[in-house]
Amino acid sequence: MGKIILTGDRPTGRLHLGHFVGSLSRRVELQNSGEFEKIFIMIADAQALTDNADNPDKVRQNVIEVALDYLSCGIDPKVSTIFIQSQVAELCELAFYYMNLVTVSRLQRNPTVKTEIKMRGFSDDVAEGDTTQKKGIPVGFFTYPISQAADITAFKATTVPVGEDQEPMIEQTREIVHKFNSIYGETLVTPEILLPSNNACLRLPGTDGKAKMSKSLGNCIYLSDTEKEVKQKVMGMYTDPNHLRVEDPGQVEGNCVFTYLDAFCRPEHFALYLPEYENLDALKDHYRRGGLGDVKCKKFLIAILNELLTPFRERRKYWEQNIEEVYRILEEGSAAARAVAAQTLNEVRDAMRINYFADRELIAEQAARYKEENK
Ligand code: TRP
Secondary structure, eight states, X not given: OOEEEXXXXXXXXXXXXXXXXXXXXXXXXXXXXXXXXXXXXXXXXXXXXXXXXXXXXXXXXXXXXXXXXXXXXTOOTTTSEEEEGGGOTHHHHHHHHHGGGSOHHHHHTXXXXXXXXXXXXXXXXXXXXXXXXXXEOOHHHHTHHHHHHHHHHHTTOSEEXXXXXXXXXXXXXXXXXXXXXXXXXXXXXXXXEEOOSSGGGSSOOOTTSOSXXXXXXXXXXXXXXXXXXXXXXXXXXXXXXXXXXXXXXXXXXXXXXXXXXXXXXXXXXXXHHOTTSSSHHHHHHHHHHSOOOHHHHHHHHHHHHHHHHHHHHHHHHHHHTTHHHHHHHHHHHHHHHHHHHHHHHHHHHHHHTOOTTTOHHHHHHHHHXXXXXXX
């Protein structure tokens, strides 16, 4: 059987370089490799609503932003099916059945959910009528790993290219698949996670050196940033706080500029933008020895990032002028996704023996039994 990809993003903000190295660039590569029979890319608006119930406008606005980001960075709607999660109602039904296969304590142990609960300031001991600032955990949020298992299995995905923070979700999906298949018979496909290959790319720090790019920290470089914005952000980037004068020896580890260079710099960039160095190791050596200023490294990084982002900006401009067409792509993608999910749902219902009207044998059997009894 051919390999199938399903992946996606929550539409809670525009996509940034962290998304790009973490998953988008890989998706485009995989798409262009021709190795996959089908590729589904989902804008997870329903999942975004699990912790944004009071903010539907934010989610709605970002659906189109994320779609524009996808199209800009090279996702080709003729090859990949881009769709909106909420428009595939079958996913809810699958999740509803999967809920019976997962315990509360298993969900509580999901490390990503645990971290997210902390990050969002949710608390699991909020009493009815609590007047403090504490927010309870929405049930939908708590159970989103199950809904994510529905997303993945509905498309019989073999391969889920995501960042490492999604590993617990894929693990949970695999457990659900295993449990479902062992109770109801081989029905669902066990997915594999596909992590980013370059180590530096696993998690790109924010421009302030903090662990992760995050909108709330204001430390992101967005795929839609202008040349000027990229320049400003890189110029303000966190480097080595002890590298005060050019002559001082500098540290490369934990230095954002070098972390970004690890992620984005390719050998040919030296000939193009910094011919006095042979490669990244030579640049790092010089920085460590002292005598190499931050500004020179930053200018190099700016050139590399702008080379990457220029074609994205051009494609974005095209699609921004053709928004109706973007919505048409999403609508057609959602219809196509729905057809596939409906097929899987039928198989799930068959396996679970809740396919009453489709099961002619069951009807005939029962009709015969009652006739027999009433004789
Ligand atoms: N959880 C993913 C994120 O935070 C989005 C997502 C929802 C997803 N369903 C998925 C990713 C299924 C991969 C597969 O961005």
